[in-house]
Amino acid sequence: MFWTIIFPILMAWGLGMAFTGNSDLPTSIALIESQHTTNNTFQEFLESASTQTNEEGNTFFAKKLDNEELGASTFHFYPTDSAGAVQMLKQGKSQLTLKEKPDSLIYIFDPHNSEAKLAYLVLNAGIENKQTRHTMAEIRPLTTVGTRYIDFLVPGLLALGVMNSFLWGISYALIDMRVKKLMRRLVATPMKKSHFLISHFFARISLAFVEAFILIGFSKYFFDIKLEGSWVAFFLIFLAGNLAFTGIGVLISSRTSNSRVGTGLINVISLPMTILSGIFFSYHNFPDSIVKIIELLPLTILADNIRSVFIEGAGVVQVLPGTIILTSLGLVLFTIGLRIFKWY
Known part of the structure; x- marks a missing residue:
């Protein structure tokens, strides 16, 4: 329905x-x-x-x-x-x-x-x-690098890739393991739930960085897109985004044992942010009252900060507030998801 x-x-x-x-x-x-x-x-x-x-x-x-x-x-x-x-x-x-x-x-x-x-x-x-x-x-x-539509789009795609990678790569993977009764075998092992979930985070983050640098290399070669700001700032905000969506992904998958329900929960969270968070077009098209809400979304914070590093030349100081917000969100949600996580 x-x-x-x-x-x-x-x-x-x-x-x-x-x-x-x-x-x-x-x-x-x-x-x-x-x-x-x-x-x-x-x-x-x-x-x-x-x-x-x-x-x-x-x-x-x-x-x-x-x-x-x-x-x-x-x-x-x-x-x-x-x-x-x-x-x-x-x-x-x-x-x-x-x-x-x-x-x-x-x-x-x-x-x-x-x-x-x-x-x-x-x-x-x-x-x-x-x-x-x-x-x-x-x-x-407009032909100046940094002011073209493609310069606006690519940082948004990097943020979108992080969200999809962690929501589907962690949430759906964990739900699928629970549905197939694979987690039952882990109950008898001495492995802690925290170690199990953190291992998924490290597996996904290694792939996320590879995916990101492939897109950056492609954009540099075909569209001459440059990172105007600090690579350290990009690393910090990118890592914070990974942490934030890890927390969201773990929380989604902590109790669900039905793949259809899990897919629905992932879509309910990811699709609205994909549309609203300024990935493909500016969210300033929406009324000001809605813009204030959109600016609080995790994907919006991540996309805006990556975009500021790429085309505005932002450094560590400029992305620090967004980094703290996303990191804190990820740690809080991960802690909640860990406490209510069930093996089967």
Whole structure:
């Protein structure tokens, strides 16, 4: 009943909020303003926008555009400099940068990003239709390493690989052993439950690092993706993610003796995080109230920190909070799972 009726409804609701184009879900634009502008048409366009302040204290211009073909869209223009615009792109807070020149507008975005292309089409059409004079527009494709969609995607895939590796590699393996009565043979041995479970962790983590470096090598060769930050920071946050999902995996498999139930529990935990945690698209597409919850998910914390090391140049200090959170979560859940673990 859950997988055939409730789960599809929940997924439709979640993805619908992110991609239906609802005017209540604005598109954030990094705006680089010209200090010596003669571009009166765009200034008039901004003057008709409302000035607001977000929860972080940042001021932005809010503008709603109605388009007969493309529907209604709301845009939030965040004034910033070039470095700030790049930072917004890297963090997934913006898909498109609008740079104001004295006599033209420059749209900067990744042409392989469908969200950015749609935002450009709607925004450019709205600016041209609203003004009495035509505003010259120029498109500059993003080619800088660190600002492309592939740079956003690969760190997310590394985090996703950790989650799937440990939830399926530990949880399902343990449940399958219990279902097949293999664990009964271990009861008579002097081996402790903690040693048994820790052995699964070391088996999976060795494979996780191999899988991660294969993906990193592939991405480096084909897409020239570079790790801008510290390798030590990457190791720490990657290890913390392994610990966190080990704890989750052990807790899931601690009592379950039915493979169907186990598969359902793994999917209930993994699939929502796969959709919501910013692996394939920015979770900032969701309403702010939901974003606050998404940011607390283990996969979100892991993906955001790996992404910060890869494309923002983060070091050990920057990933330390996320490392502590994930490590603590893993140790607590592992301890609970160990205490309630049953052999058969």
